[in-house]
Amino acid sequence: AQSVTQPDIHITVSEGASLELRCNYSYGATPYLFWYVQSPGQGLQLLLKYFSGDTLVQGIKGFEAEFKRSQSSFNLRKPSVHWSDAAEYFCAVVSLNTGNQFYFGTGTSLTVIP
């Protein structure tokens, strides 16, 4: 069965510090991978996506993510966090085997302290 794991329920970082949010997936086929961000009271906004090619992908708001097939991971990173990055972050996976059905992780809540 397909699954997506975000091991960190909650992370706190200082403004200006670097950030890494973890995502691991379990799939038999080549996955398509996404990161979304959800600000309080809002829907989900797409940060970035990986389909193929270069394993390091750039997204909006200064975020990037790296696909590592050997580790079944797609971790999200940002070199310097801003207070406005405080939000909930979701990793999602879809594959040819699942059609258009996305599988979401349970999310990581990010708190940014001054």
Place this chain on the structure above:
Amino acid sequence: DVKVTQSSRYLVKRTGEKVFLECVQDMDHENMFWYRQDPGLGLRLIYFSYDVKMKEKGDIPEGYSVSREKKERFSLILESASTNQTSMYLCASSWGGGSNQPQHFGDGTRLSIL
């Protein structure tokens, strides 16, 4: 930009009522989805639709039904609302061109069943 509009941001209903949640997208997307979001559980797929008058069950369809009479509109129906259906409901849409198409989300409807 894709716009996915959910008719209500907040809704309060009583147990046993029939509840309609409406979602409209303006990008002529083939695929539409309904999720519920609960703390610690992430997003869980209720129903989805690949075309007008078509619907498919997601992971948690019990107690829900859907209607898609027009391509741009996808309605979620709680036939007889119960308190365990208190949740945040998110609608999403995507282009039908393949599994790698990102989903675009509305701002959500926070539904309380009393």
